[in-house]
Amino acid sequence: MKFRGLIFANLFRKKIRFLLTIGSFAVALFLFGLLAVVRGAFSQGVEVAGADRLVVINRVSIIQPLPLSYRERILQLRGVKTITFANWFGGVYQDERNFFPQFAIDIENQRKVYPELIVPEDQWQTFVKDRQGTIVGAATAKRFGWKIGDRIPLKSSFLPGPWEFNLDGIYHGQRRQDDETQFWFQWNYLEERVPDRLKGQIGWYVLRVENPDDSVRIAKQIDQLFANSPYETRTETEKAFAAGWVKQMGNIEFLILSIGGVVFFTLLLVTGNTMAIAVRERTAELAVLKAVGFSDRFVLLLVLAESLLIAILGGALGLGLAKLFTLGGDPTRGLLPFFYLPLKAIISGLGVALAVGVASGLLPAVGAMRLRVVDALRRV
Amino acid sequence: MVRVDGGRGSSSLIQVRGLDKKYQRGSEEIHVLQGLNLDVDKGDFVAFMGPSGSGKTTLLNLIGGLDVPSAGSITVAGDEITHMSRSKLTEWRARHVGFVFQMYNLIPVLTAFQNVELPLLLTKLSKADRRKHVETALAIVGLVDRTDHYPRQLSGGQEQRVAIARAIVSDPTFLLCDELTGDLDRKSADEIMNLIQRLMKEFGKTVLMVTHDPVVAQRADVTLHLEKGVLVEAAKPEGVTAGGLA
Structure with a gap:
């Protein structure tokens, strides 16, 4: 915890950049939350279907x-x-x-x-x-x-x-x-x-x-x-029936995953670039940290910690806003049978945010870890 | 006493033997240091001078464990550092070396206090003990009233004094100063050199300094010249003894 000051000081170094990066995460996770709500609305029937119920319809x-x-x-x-x-x-x-x-x-x-x-x-x-x-x-x-x-x-x-x-x-x-x-x-x-x-x-x-x-x-x-x-009849389990019903509306799962995938890939590029710039700007400082005795691993973790903190703060903000939005009521006026963000989706969202945080911070962090003090100081 | 002939025993604080450093630049091999010998005792204040590219900073980096030689050995307080792993060398630096750079290299988002505290974060000292050490270091450099100031709120001379406080706060075995007055006006440079001399005299610190400035070099006990990778006779005749430099 004694390094908390160092981590937070670096995080707030460029306040506008920090807020914009947090904002990118928040917007992406807000969208993730809404997609999870829509996905849930379509697939909830499948999830809650009784295991002991069969549906018989005309073939x-x-x-x-x-x-x-x-x-x-x-x-x-x-x-x-x-x-x-x-x-x-x-x-x-x-x-x-x-x-x-x-x-x-x-x-x-x-x-x-x-x-x-x-x-x-x-x-x-x-x-x-x-x-x-x-x-x-x-x-x-x-x-x-x-x-x-x-x-x-x-x-x-x-x-x-x-x-x-x-x-x-x-x-x-x-x-x-x-x-x-x-x-x-x-x-x-x-x-x-x-x-x-x-x-x-x-x-x-x-x-x-x-x-x-x-x-x-x-x-x-x-x-x-x-x-x-x-x-003639067609009989299937209630789960299969509900799944077939969802399928009739198109491959919602694929659509949602595609949108989510594109959003998170873009987020990865944005935050990865931000972290790379942040590390490049601090080359001399990181070199000095190493010169005074901070290990390569410490420098790696320092950069990763910053990236993860941005992800957690932005992710929590976005998911929190999505939750508030769903608590405000269903804007489709009942078109969707369910309109709420389940805890499971919130946890998944935070997991995805953390994964993006690690992935976007990893390359700059490894670069910082490998930085040679002598080379870095010569560049100053 | 400082010697450059490699003729002394193992009693010196810093002992450099047959030090070679080569760089590869494209197909060209640059031989920066060639079979260099050096002995520095505890409490010595040595200045290294020489034209650009003569290998002064390279020598300092090698002695400070920031770089590894192509050949030869460096022993500091009995520790042979040339064969240490990267992580061991990092630990060793934290314990034994205080660095002062030309550009101060303070972390701009940390206050003077936090900058000086940095090396102590690697120790097991309690928060209260760290505070005591930082306040002592800042008092030595005369900046107790600037503890909460950020680097941008300090003058160049004050920034360099914070950097010196950072270098001495963990009580290292020796200080390595690379052009520490290179970015300062004469008055500030004099103040900084007074401080370095005080550290040496009052606290018995061993100081190795690279400089281009002959006025600054005069403050050292001994001045050594590096030319084409070789240490040559001192420029200050009164500092030189037969077979060595006093």
């Missing part, structure tokens, strides 16, 4: 229906614990920009399949008794300022008539990353109002299995069961 596409009659047949398979189903309802609340997912759900089994989405018992009982009832996720309720008892009108893009719902309950996710944006209403209510040709059809099944190790076998059995029927 053609998820927008093609499946018969409700499949339910009993799937339940009979060995290892299937419980099953529920749902339909997509593409309703619009006031304006098309107010997007949130709406599902017509099977009230008997919804909570058995999704135990992590918690609804207070009294609210659930009110919902069950109310044909026009709805339960919404806490995030969506907060977004539109809805309170229990509110009447919520939706316009359907493919079904006639006004659709009005009574807000009977609000669900919360057990984990922070659980999706709290969904809007649930009774499947029976939808079934009553759809044209006859659509009756008895559901969008997809979700089932829980006794043992996740049996998932592959059960998925295969379900698809074999309905092979060569008018409604």
Whole structure:
């Protein structure tokens, strides 16, 4: 710690350069934070997917229906614990920009399949008794300022008539990353109002299995069961289903990694150049340090310490700003199901900042370490 | 007593034997020092003079362990330094050598106090002990009232005195001064030389100094001339004895 003064004095030697370098790190890490938020929003579904849940959809596409009659047949398979189903309802609340997912759900089994989405018992009982009832996720309720008892009108893009719902309950996710944006209403209510040709059809099944190790076998059995029927199925684990969903939107991971890679490579060049200039300017001073007895290794660590401190300060500033930004609320107005910067991403960000700090300081530090006192003093 | 004939035993503080230094510049080999011998006793004050390129600074760098000779040996206080590893040599320098350079070479972002404290950071001294040593060194050079000043707030002479304080703070075996007055006016140069003489007389410091200035060289006990890599007879007749320089 007795060298702290020396390190900090060197760090603040050129204040504007110091602030600009810190600023480069802060901007890069702020961007990293936002990219991590976007990446998380797309991949969170994959991460939180239940290991014991399988999703069954029409083999053609998820927008093609499946018969409700499949339910009993799937339940009979060995290892299937419980099953529920749902339909997509593409309703619009006031304006098309107010997007949130709406599902017509099977009230008997919804909570058995999704135990992590918690609804207070009294609210659930009110919902069950109310044909026009709805339960919404806490995030969506907060977004539109809805309170229990509110009447919520939706316009359907493919079904006639006004659709009005009574807000009977609000669900919360057990984990922070659980999706709290969904809007649930009774499947029976939808079934009553759809044209006859659509009756008895559901969008997809979700089932829980006794043992996740049996998932592959059960998925295969379900698809074999309905092979060569008018409604062939595609069954996969919820994780694979969520991953496929993300994939449909393009290779988000690749896009984010590409942007991040370019940003950090540029940062590496900028800070590497800054450190090289900083060391070159101090050639004589480093030579004097060596002359009075400071070792080569000390000089190496001195330069690296400066580089690392810049990285840590800039990185912490950028990630701190990104965190504050996410705490300010979702600027996409709910387009992303999650909008928060997890601790894991903050730690990764600091790790990346440190790696850039080491990489950018390494060459100048090695140069300083190898500096020969006699040569350096002769240049002065 | 200072001798250049290599004829003394091992009692000298600094003993240089058959010192050679060659540089390669392209295809040309430059022989800077050629079989040089030198004996310096504790408390001696030696000035090296000579034209540019004669090898004065090279000799100083070799004795100070900043450079390695092509041949020959240098022994200081019984330590043969010519075969020491780079890291050992660094440790040895910290213990035995105080450097004073022409351009002062203070660290501009550190105060006078912090600059002087630098060599002590390598020791195991406590913070309080380091402070005591630094204050003593600054008192010796007459700058106790400038401890918190940065180099840019000091005159050239004051900067050089801080550099001298830095050189003596760890009580080294000897001081190596390379053109220490080269960047100063006559008055400041005189003050600096008074200080060096005081260090020698009051504190028994051994001083080896390179200079171009004959007035400054006169302050030394002995002046040696380096010409074409060889030490020759002293310019100050009163400092020379038969077979050696007194």
